[in-house]
Amino acid sequence: MRIKSKDIAAVLGISPATVSLVLNDKPGVNPETRRKVQEYLEQLSMRNTYKLRAESAENKGTLLMLNYIKHGIILKRKGNHKSSKLFDNLELLVNQAGFRFHYWEFDDKSGNMKNFLQKCKENQVKGIYILAAEMNSSDIYPFRQLKIPIVVGDNLFYEQGFDSFLIDNEEGIQRGVDYLVDKGHSHIIYLAETINIFNFEKRREAFVQEMARRQCGDNSNRILYLGSTVEEVYESMNHYLSEGLRKTSAYVLESSVISLGVIKALFERNMKVPKDVSLVGFDALPELSIPGLNLTLIKGTHTKRHTAAVKHLIRHMEEKEEADEIVRVYYRTRLLEGDSVFDKAKYIYK
Numbered sequence: 001m002r003i004k005s006k007d008i009a010a011v012l013g014i015s016p017a018t019v020s021l022v023l024n025d026k027p028g029v030n031p032e033t034r035r036k037v038q039e040y041l042e043q044l045s046m047r048n049t050y051k052l053r054a055e056s057a058e059n060k061g062t063l064l065m066l067n068y069i070k071h072g073i074i075l076k077r078k079g080n081h082k083s084s085k086l087f088d089n090l091e092l093l094v095n096q097a098g099f100r101f102h103y104w105e106f107d108d109k110s111g112n113m114k115n116f117l118q119k120c121k122e123n124q125v126k127g128i129y130i131l132a133a134e135m136n137s138s139d140i141y142p143f144r145q146l147k148i149p150i151v152v153g154d155n156l157f158y159e160q161g162f163d164s165f166l167i168d169n170e171e172g173i174q175r176g177v178d179y180l181v182d183k184g185h186s187h188i189i190y191l192a193e194t195i196n197i198f199n200f201e202k203r204r205e206a207f208v209q210e211m212a213r214r215q216c217g218d219n220s221n222r223i224l225y226l227g228s229t230v231e232e233v234y235e236s237m238n239h240y241l242s243e244g245l246r247k248t249s250a251y252v253l254e255s256s257v258i259s260l261g262v263i264k265a266l267f268e269r270n271m272k273v274p275k276d277v278s279l280v281g282f283d284a285l286p287e288l289s290i291p292g293l294n295l296t297l298i299k300g301t302h303t304k305r306h307t308a309a310v311k312h313l314i315r316h317m318e319e320k321e322e323a324d325e326i327v328r329v330y331y332r333t334r335l336l337e338g339d340s341v342f343d344k345a346k347y348i349y350k
Contacts, residue, residue: 012036061124062100063313065090070108070134071195086303090310097314099126108134113142120146127317129153129309133197149316151309155198156328163316163327165309167300169199172333173206176252176280176298179335181214184344185250185278190223191237191262192254203254203282226258233261241269249344250278256285263290274342281340294338301331 005019012019014033021029022037029037087103094101102123106116120128127148132140132155140157143150151163180188190207193200204223211222226236253259259281266273273279273293282298308329 008037008040012040060098060100061126062102063094063097063310063317064120064123064125064128065101065103065131065310066128067103067105067131068108068135068139069105070136070139071197086306090307093307093310094314097318099314099317100124108139117142117145127151127313129306129313132157133199135198149313151313151316153306153309161326163312163329165305165312165329166331167199167305168330168332169202170206170209171330172282172298172300173203173252174210175333175335176282177207177210177214179296179337180250180252180278180280180341182345183278183341184346185341187247188222188250188252189248190252190254191233191258192223192225193228193258194225194232195228200254207252226261228257230257230261230264233258234264237262237265238268241265241271245277248277250280250341253279253281256281256283259283259285259295260290263293263295273340278341293340296338296340297336298333299336300333305329305331 005016005023008019009016014037018029018033019037021027022034091101102125106113125146125148128143128146128150130140130143130150130152132152135152135155137157137159140152140160140162144160151165153165154167156164156166177188188211190204192204207223224240226233226240251262253262259279263273263279266277271277279295280298281295284297284299285295312327312329
């Protein structure tokens with residue numbers, strides 16, 4: 001397939017004329033830009049080579065990345081995985097190992113599991129990495145019929161014994177609470193969604209345990225459930241704020257949806273962050289989604305985690321025998337310090 005200058009230019013953020021000069025080995029291009037174009041062409045060539053090799057390797061079969069949709073919440077928020085750089089890198093990784101790479105979505109409400117399992121057999125699926133944030137324990141059972149290696153992300157299935165790659169939600173919540181306490185905050189409220197998925201449930205459990213460890217009394221009533229859309233969260237937070245902040249000086253925000261809805265309500269009431277109230281969010285926000293506020297965030301490592309999970313699955317697919325151990329890999333979070341937390345500790349003794 002012939003590569004067009006305009007397509008390369010769009011990816012690299014340069015002009016088609018510049019790409020054309022490089023392709024035709026003409027002068028007038030600075031060395032750094034020329035090197036960037038040449039490296040990209042080499043990557044494309046390598047990718048096509050591995051893809052052709054994988055397509056011809058009929059005996060090795062397919063590695064499937066499956067997004068299991070139950071509520072549809074995760075899919076709506078993260079968009080189409082196929083457009084991401086991560087998706088392209090995973091495909092290259094799988095092709096390098098000689099397997100074909102497929103990405104499918106299965107909707108629990110409209111999908112037919114029997115047809116899905118048959119489709120897996122027809123496509124010679126030899127291993128599945130399941131994005132399982134919305135699944136429960138009963139949803140995973142049908143996959144055992146395939147008798148192939150399975151790795152799950154964002155969930156744990158203790159009885160089934162599948163290997164799992166996860167965000168360390170407990171560590172993340174502890175990191176966020178520690179940060180707020182170090183800044184002098186003691187009365188902290190956790191703002192939650194009204195849907196129950198694995199990561200959210202683990203964060204809530206961790207918050208209750210962390211506050212209990214600090215002997216802060218009954219912490220179950222320090223979780224406030226607001227909604228599962230930005231608008232629902234905004235309306236609920238408005239209602240809550242109409243009764244006043246009481247003693248609360250800081251909030252832990254469960255997700256990007258909670259962050260966006262809560263901050264919208266605060267700004268509408270002309271409340272100042274962090275002067276009036278401090279905020280720590282969990283999960284990244286869309287760029288430029290909150291003009292004028294750099295939110296302090298607890299962030300998971302998604303790219304490394306998914307890549308490691310696929311590499312782990314490839315090893316199992318190549319070994320073609322059942323492993324003796326069960327692997328559960330937790331990835332630590334990072335706290336990205338913004339300007340949404342007021343440092344009360346500086347003023348306590350003044």
